[in-house]
Amino acid sequence: MPPVPTTEAAPVRVRSLPPAPHRRRRRSTPLLGRLWHFGLFAAPGVTVYACFVLAPIAVSFGYSLTNSNPFNPPTRFTGLHNYAQLMHDTEFWTALRVTTILTLLVTIVPNVLGLGIALLLDRRGKFYNALRSVFFTPVILSSVVVSIVWSRLLDANGPVNEALRALGWHDPPGWLSDPDYALYSVASIISWQMLGFCVVVYLAGLQGIPQELIEAAALDRAGPVRRFRHVVWPLLAPALTVNTVVLLISAFKTYDYIKVITNGGPGAGTTATIAFNVLQTGFDANHVGYASAMAMVMLVIVAAATAVALRILRSREVNL
Amino acid sequence: MTGRFEWVRPLVATCLSAVFFVPLYLVLANAFKPGDKISGSPASLPWPPTLDNIQAVLTRPDRLFWVSLTNSVLITSVSVVILTVLSAMLGHYLARSPSRWARVLTLVLLAGLMIPPQVILIPISDVLRAVHLMGTVPGLVLFNVGYYVPFGVFVFSGFIRTVPLELEDAAKVDGASPAAVFWRIVFPLLRPASASVLIFLGVWIWNDFIDPLIILGPGRGTTITTGVYRAVGQYQSDFGSVFALMLLATLPVLAFYLALQRHFVKGLTGGATKG
Numbered sequence: 001m002p003p004v005p006t007t008e009a010a011p012v013r014v015r016s017l018p019p020a021p022h023r024r025r026r027r028s029t030p031l032l033g034r035l036w037h038f039g040l041f042a043a044p045g046v047t048v049y050a051c052f053v054l055a056p057i058a059v060s061f062g063y064s065l066t067n068s069n070p071f072n073p074p075t076r077f078t079g080l081h082n083y084a085q086l087m088h089d090t091e092f093w094t095a096l097r098v099t100t101i102l103t104l105l106v107t108i109v110p111n112v113l114g115l116g117i118a119l120l121l122d123r124r125g126k127f128y129n130a131l132r133s134v135f136f137t138p139v140i141l142s143s144v145v146v147s148i149v150w151s152r153l154l155d156a157n158g159p160v161n162e163a164l165r166a167l168g169w170h171d172p173p174g175w176l177s178d179p180d181y182a183l184y185s186v187a188s189i190i191s192w193q194m195l196g197f198c199v200v201v202y203l204a205g206l207q208g209i210p211q212e213l214i215e216a217a218a219l220d221r222a223g224p225v226r227r228f229r230h231v232v233w234p235l236l237a238p239a240l241t242v243n244t245v246v247l248l249i250s251a252f253k254t255y256d257y258i259k260v261i262t263n264g265g266p267g268a269g270t271t272a273t274i275a276f277n278v279l280q281t282g283f284d285a286n287h288v289g290y291a292s293a294m295a296m297v298m299l300v301i302v303a304a305a306t307a308v309a310l311r312i313l314r315s316r317e318v319n320l
Numbered sequence: 321m322t323g324r325f326e327w328v329r330p331l332v333a334t335c336l337s338a339v340f341f342v343p344l345y346l347v348l349a350n351a352f353k354p355g356d357k358i359s360g361s362p363a364s365l366p367w368p369p370t371l372d373n374i375q376a377v378l379t380r381p382d383r384l385f386w387v388s389l390t391n392s393v394l395i396t397s398v399s400v401v402i403l404t405v406l407s408a409m410l411g412h413y414l415a416r417s418p419s420r421w422a423r424v425l426t427l428v429l430l431a432g433l434m435i436p437p438q439v440i441l442i443p444i445s446d447v448l449r450a451v452h453l454m455g456t457v458p459g460l461v462l463f464n465v466g467y468y469v470p471f472g473v474f475v476f477s478g479f480i481r482t483v484p485l486e487l488e489d490a491a492k493v494d495g496a497s498p499a500a501v502f503w504r505i506v507f508p509l510l511r512p513a514s515a516s517v518l519i520f521l522g523v524w525i526w527n528d529f530i531d532p533l534i535i536l537g538p539g540r541g542t543t544i545t546t547g548v549y550r551a552v553g554q555y556q557s558d559f560g561s562v563f564a565l566m567l568l569a570t571l572p573v574l575a576f577y578l579a580l581q582r583h584f585v586k587g588l589t590g591g592a593t594k595g
Contacts, residue, residue: 046425
């Protein structure tokens with residue numbers, strides 16, 4: 001969950017940076033000096049990034065054009081065969097559907113609930129700070145710990161169902177063992193963990209809104225609903241952008257929860273995400289070529305979704 | 321906006337956070353309960369509390385807890401220190417460089433923020449195997465540095481744009497080398513950004529599951545997070561140990577969070593741009 005630490009109204013300052021003359025001066029430094037500067041400051045980071053992110057993507061693309069399988073040599077070039085096979089693979093389409101549902105739920109639910117709780121906690125003082133910490137604590141927990149705890153809670157005979165039975169629901173479903181519910185249960189668990197993140201980002205957004213604007217709207221006899229709709233909500237646009245993009249990216253690569261809670265089941269891949277299938281196919285079944293093709297499709301989808309989301313959300317943002 | 325119903329606010333807020341807190345309570349309570357009570361009445365208060373579970377985890381003959389704790393501390397601290405230094409320098413270079421290709425490089429790095437690890441893990445395990453670093457701590461550290469450098473650069477370059485250029489120029493006029501300018505003048509000013517990077521990457525790398533699982537492999541190499549996962553597989557029935565291990569695995573990161581809480585929230589919310 002990479003947070004984007006520029007939620008608040010910084011643009012004013014950025015624009016008042018020292019002007020260009022300096023930059024022209026910098027250009028005139030000798031070529032050797034600039035190379036040395038690059039080698040000293042940029043090269044180490046760029047090299048590691050290139051070796052461990054960029055090159056592997058290229059290699060992965062290369063693998064995706066072969067039938068590579070370390071336990072079944074020789075490896076041959078098969079062109080787009082893996083991609084064609086993917087299009088007819090029902091398992092892949094199921095995974096795509098599971099990933100889409102999960103991503104939508106995990107992007108929307110914590111966003112909506114987070115906004116509600118942020119509005120509720122939007123007061124100064126130790127009491128509200130303490131409550132904010134309660135909501136934030138799951139964010140710093142490991143997804144493995146969260147998964148194990150919730151598997152216990154939602155077990156068919158776990159505390160949740162015990163409580164439901166005590167309340168008179170005689171036959172509550174196995175939240176994680178029933179194929180009809182498992183995906184939604186996993187989405188709820190992830191939402192529980194990410195909720196605090198949204199709360200904190202929205203709270204910061206709310207506390208960055210100039211009080212004068214709200215008072216001015218109140219003087220114009222705008223009620224709480226209209227003040228929210230026309231003043232607060234538009235000014236929360238940067239917070240919405242941060243939350244949506246972070247949730248989108250992290251939900252899309254959901255793996256840990258699936259691995260620990262359901263291992264892709266119950267039934268045939270009812271909770272298997274693409275991220276989960278890539279690693280199962282690549283490392284457990286050793287179909288490296290096919291898994292790489294899956295990974296490439298995944299990369300294209302997440303890049304496209306992020307770009308679209310950023311474009312839409314950014315266009316809503318206003319500068320004060 | 322104080323209305324007639326303002327008194328409801330703390331009430332609703334308290335109730336909601338209490339419900340929200342239940343799973344956390346479960347870890348806390350069950351770590352101090354004897355095994356039969358965990359399955360029998362998981363939600364009950366741990367009274368009288370027992371330290372048996374914690375002791376059992378700490379004194380396991382295979383020293384799983386101590387080995388994985390050492391690994392986690394080592395991997396997290398080394399990765400985070402290298403990441404802070406490398407991404408501060410790279411972020412500074414990119415934020416101050418006027419050339420167009422520095423902007424392109426920035427975009428290429430930022431694109432790395434959204435790349436799922438699954439896309440690169442298969443080739444990376446091949447690369448690491450080729451240089452005999454697969455299954456080793458240095459291999460995982462190298463991977464962490466490469467994978468998280470975009471986040472560091474993102475935080476630092478955003479922050480550096482708010483640091484006035486005049487300071488650097490003045491030092492340069494006095495004849496200081498670029499390296500001296502950076503380490504003596506710029507880096508100390510970047511403390512809030514460094515705090516964000518340390519905190520976030522520290523928590524992520526500590527909690528990371530998939531990367532250590534695959535890179536360190538099933539051998540003796542294990543981090544505290546993968547250790548918890550393995551413990552569940554091994555001790556299906558002994559949930560006392562699992563809860564104790566989870567508590568012990570979480571305590572360091574929880575202490576870290578509570579100590580640096582202020583910076584945490586700042587780092588999350590544009591503290592980086594406000595200084």
